[in-house]
Amino acid sequence: MGDNPSFREHGDQIPGVVGGVVGRVNDLAYAEKRERLEELAPEELAEIEAEDEGDDHDLPDLPRAEEYDEVRMRCAPNPNGPWHVGHARMPAVIGTYKERYDGWFCVRFDDTDPETKRPDLEAYDAILEDLEYLGFEPDATFKASDRLDIYYDHARKLIDMGGAYTCSCSGEEFSKLKNNGEACPHREKDVETVLEEFEDMIAGVYDSGEMVLRVKTDIEHKNPALRDWVGFRMIDTPHPREEAEEYRCWPMLDFQSAIDDHVVDVTHIVRGIDLQDSAKRQGFLYDYFGWEYPEVVHWGHVQIDAYDVKMSTSTIAELIDEGRLDGWDDPRAPTLRSLRRRGIRGEAIVDAMVGLGTSTSDVDLAMSSIYANNRDLIDEETDRRFLVRDGAEVPLGGSPPDEANPPLHPNHEDRGVRKIPAGDAVLLEPDDLPQREDRIWLKGLGCFQYTRDTLQYTGEDIDVVREGDVDVVHWVPANESVPVRMRTMDGDVSGQAEPEVAALEPDEMVQFERVGFARIDSVDGEDGTLAYYTHP
RNA sequence: GCUCCGAUAGUGUAGUCCGGCCAAUCAUAUUGCCCUCUCACGGCAAUGACCAGGGUUCGAAUCCCUGUCGGAGCACCA
Incomplete structure (x- = not known):
């Protein structure tokens, strides 16, 4: 209509005229549509297909990336402590761009304030470790204080x-x-x-x-x-x-960073919005020297929804000093070390951060999206176990089987089964304790009726479960279970796990059925096995 | 006070440059159903958004103006 203004007064009739044609085209099969389009307008087809290819990227293209021989970026942390979750955004985005453009990035510690933001000598390595955990390796590492x-x-x-x-x-x-x-x-x-x-x-x-x-x-x-x-x-x-x-x-940062960015040939600066005026300040310096300022991408602040603790390195450090957190990897701390100890893969964090894009508005990252990513990564390879929290002991009666053999993983029977002896009594989570005379299915063992404070084996067919009459619950033997202390974001819980949990190695992941995923942290502590709760 | 920037479902995001099957994408979340000897995984479905008001136009999430809300900087911090 831009080309033929005389049509404008009839604009409202257009849908009627065009609608039929559109409808017919929509009814065509994909292959047929593609064929017709190729006949009529091959250039349009090419354009559509080019767009489709671009859809894989979660991040927008870097400005003018194609005009540089190599995309070069830097990650410039202040070494004042291990990283919190929010810090992961920088390497996640830079690292992703590096892969996309086959580029380069360095870590430059901006440690030019020995007083107010006094560097912590251990933080240099701590940050590099955090970076490694996220799955990135810088092409070079500098310290501003050397320069x-x-x-x-x-x-x-x-x-x-x-x-x-x-x-x-x-x-x-x-x-x-x-x-x-x-x-x-x-x-x-x-x-x-x-x-x-x-x-x-x-x-x-x-x-x-x-x-x-x-x-x-x-x-x-x-x-x-x-x-x-x-x-x-x-x-x-x-x-x-x-x-x-x-x-x-x-x-000052503006001076040091401006010079360094030019000296190491940074082409793209990616950083937080708090430095948005920095580019303009540094622009004066670049003008004096006749340099060209790198491309800049600024993003807004990130908050994580799940933490009470304020996400700032200095606040976390204070809480640790006061003894309110056990350390940088306390499960309640919003740090990368904490997530690592809980068994969350760096990749899950990186994916979530990349998903935030690079918009300048402030964003709330839902912890659940990190969990969802992580579950995707670990679910298939993580074996199942029973853990009963705050177990209530109930005697068994009626000659049930001696042993239960549920599979290590329901989708992978080839991995084998577990051995869980039943004994004379089991522990159940208090919420799972049935009403009197009600039946319950102890997973892997069979059906029981709760009579006179005893679970009487009724040995019924699994069909009672399929029909929905009987709930399936997890359990552990009262005598041979393994004490477990599990640290969570909301404090510690204690429980009893099936006997084979004693044989797990530190760093192994498990899924406690109906409880959630956890990482085995140590196996021979005073409280038995120490686990860190990962997520549901 | 001065100067910048931003605003799409609970959360994040695509679409905005170049207005047109956008009654708006995808993921996550929540709920329900199916599968299942886990409340996991998988499958299906439902829920749910263009900040407000004006303007331009045949047509506005998209362009313009005003307002509202939010963020940042104005450090001998990074």
Whole structure:
């Protein structure tokens, strides 16, 4: 109708005219449709098929990816502790892009604040371990604190170009001027003086707070966040890394990161929305140096629905210090280590994170989607076992079979069966205890009627279960069961498992029937077997 | 206060650039049925969304404006 405006007044008649044709086309078989389309408009067909191929990707294409020889990205964590679940988004997305574009990514520890965000020496390796757990291996690893000379050199060049000045205003003073769009007196210092003072900063002549190096941008820029920002500042506290403990003059993230991204040839920066102004700030630096700023993808904040604990490294660290969490891998902690110990595969987390896409709005990740992914991965290979929580002992009567032999996995009978002796009494979960005179089916063993506080074997046919009259429940022998302590997100539960559970190895996964999946953590502790609950 | 950004079912997401079988995709979730000696897995079905109001147009999830709500930055933190 855009081509033939005269049709417009008859627009409402179009459906009637076109509808019949559309209906006929819809009735054609797929192959026939394809054939007809190929005759009429081969170029349309090609387009449709090209779209279909793109449908496999969960993530949108990276901007202008095809214009670079190699897609190069970086993951730049602050090494202040092991990663929480939210941190997985960065490697998940970067790693997925790396695979798609056959690209490259490095880990660069942005550890340029020895004081406020003081690095934790153990966190460097902890983060690399977390990364490995998620299934990624960086192509290179750097520490910003090893690279101060690179930043100093670039600062010197910038000063030479008149792009930076040393400033001794207090933060408060400068902030006031800046908000009014006014320059401070130090802005017009000559290059020689600035250079000298910057060398003094490097030499550690000044104390913390006495002098900074500001990048000259536009003091009247309409966005106050971009006006003459600090590139370097003095910090009295030595860096925790021995290799870096002599430095006193430290670059700010915006400076350090800007230089590093260019030096290692990063083509695509992928990061959180909190750094959205960073790109603009750093743009001034790139302009001075005549560099081109990488493509940027920002995303919003991620929250996970299942945790009471706030997902922040420092909060988790505090809770551990206070003894309210047992450590970084406490099942109640929203950390990757916790999920790993519970037996959740890194891949399940990565898939969930990739599913979030890269939208800039804030998102809530449902823990259930990680669970669903994980169940998909482990269900087929995980053997079944019985675990009775808070078991109530009930004697057996009526000469039931000595032993039950349920399969290790219902879909894989070839794996064999379990041996569960029945003995004189069994443990049942209190909720499963039947009403008096009601029947119940002890899985693998047979039908029982609850009479006079005893389960009397009635030996009926399994048909009673098929007919829906009798509930099937899990059970363990009262005498020979294995004590199990199971740690969950909601606290510990204790129970008794079937005897063969004693023979499981640490790190093995099990599914406790009608309870859920769990990872065996240790087998010879004081409380017997220690398991971590994975998910239903 | 100044400056940015965003808004599709409970959750996440596709579609938005370039308006047209979009009464809106897929996954997850919830519920029901089937399968089953587990409440797992599998199969089937149901549930459920274009923030609001205006405008442009024959036609708006899509374009424009206003509003509302949400987020971020304005640090000598990362």
